Amino acid sequence: xxxxxFLCSLFAICFLGILTLNAQDRSELSARLSKISQQMFDEGNxxxxxxxxxxxxxxxxxxxxxxEYIHNKLTIDPRLDLNVRQGSEVPEETKNELTEMQDxxxxxxxxxxxxxxxxxxxxxxxxxxxxxxxxxxxIQNKYRGAASVTTIADILNPHSAFRTLNAxxxxxxxxxxxxxxxxxxxxxxxxxxxxxxxxxxxxYSNTAIVVDHKELKGEMELKYKHFLTEMGVDxxxxxxxxxxxxxxxxx
Numbered sequence: 001x002x003x004x005x006f007l008c009s010l011f012a013i014c015f016l017g018i019l020t021l022n023a024q025d026r027s028e029l030s031a032r033l034s035k036i037s038q039q040m041f042d043e044g045n046x047x048x049x050x051x052x053x054x055x056x057x058x059x060x061x062x063x064x065x066x067x068e069y070i071h072n073k074l075t076i077d078p079r080l081d082l083n084v085r086q087g088s089e090v091p092e093e094t095k096n097e098l099t100e101m102q103d104x105x106x107x108x109x110x111x112x113x114x115x116x117x118x119x120x121x122x123x124x125x126x127x128x129x130x131x132x133x134x135x136x137x138x139i140q141n142k143y144r145g146a147a148s149v150t151t152i153a154d155i156l157n158p159h160s161a162f163r164t165l166n167a168x169x170x171x172x173x174x175x176x177x178x179x180x181x182x183x184x185x186x187x188x189x190x191x192x193x194x195x196x197x198x199x200x201x202x203x204y205s206n207t208a209i210v211v212d213h214k215e216l217k218g219e220m221e222l223k224y225k226h227f228l229t230e231m232g233v234d235x236x237x238x239x240x241x242x243x244x245x246x247x248x249x250x251x
Contacts, residue, residue: 030055032156033051033052033054033055033155034055036051036155036156036163037049037051037052037055040163041121041125043165044128044129044165045163045164045165046125046129046137046139046169046170046173046175047139047162047163047169048125049067049118049121049122049139050067050139050141050150050155051155052118052121053065053067053076054152054155056108056110056114057108058076058108058110059076059141061141061150061151061152063141064140064141065077065140065141066138066139066140066141067137067138067139067140068137068138069119069122069135069136069137069138070136070137070138071134072119072134074115074118074119074122076110122137126175129170129175129177129178130177130178131174131175131177135174135175135177136174137173137174137175138172138173138174139173150162166232167179167229167230167231167232168232168233168234169232170232171231171232171233171238172232176231176232179230179231179232180231180244181247182227182230182231183224183227183228183230183231184244184246184247186223186224186227187211187224188246190220190223192211192212192214192216192220193211193212193246197212197246198245198246199243199244199245199246200212200243200244200246201213201241201242201243201244202240202241202242202243202244203240203241203242204228204233204235204238204239204240205235205238205239205240206235206236206237206239209221209224209225209228211224
């Protein structure tokens with residue numbers, strides 16, 4: 001019976017994304033989420049911070065939220081509207097029950113002490129990924145207008161897409177320096193940029209790739225579409241125009 005109640009509570013969390021369990025079950029799930037977060041952190045999965053925020057009841061999976069780290073300031077901004085997954089058919093009675101449960105277990109405001117812990121952990125993570133500790137880092141549960149499809153089941157499943165490293169997710173979050181430097185090394189080898197350059201202009205979109213004011217054509221364009229995809233860029237949607245700084249490569 002206790003297992004049945006626990007599974008029913010997990011079903012509710014799949015919709016709510018917040019811990020509405022009794023104290024003992026909440027403690028058990030919190031410990032499990034802590035272990036998952038640490039494993040994802042060690043693997044270099046930036047979505048560890050979503051697990052932490054869920055565990056600490058700072059976000060809900062069924063609501064729009066953003067986790068933003070800009071200029072050494074961390075903001076977790078949950079949106080309180082109930083977003084039912086697009087295309088799902090949830091009975092109105094069930095929606096009302098879920099809304100009532102949401103009211104009984106609201107999202108918890110983030111304390112200053114907890115915020116500092118999150119920042120310290122994130123800065124360490126960014127450094128381990130080859131980024132500066134003040135790198136802009138943004139994660140949202142909505143992208144291109146589509147509702148989040150992450151559930152507690154995805155988080156608990158070690159083989160889910162959520163738990164798997166994804167180059168595009170990392171690129172969108174702002175983790176790209178190591179992958180970008182690999183592309184720059186290829187550009188130097190292909191003499192698209194001079195050996196003594198410190199930085200250069202680059203632009204990419206679904207219509208063109210431009211390197212140092214030269215548009216790539218033919219096989220070279222196809223080659224760098226592949227390299228940019230490896231970097232995490234989705235050229236169907238992602239665009240960029242700006243300068244890339246060239247690191248001091250070891251010979």
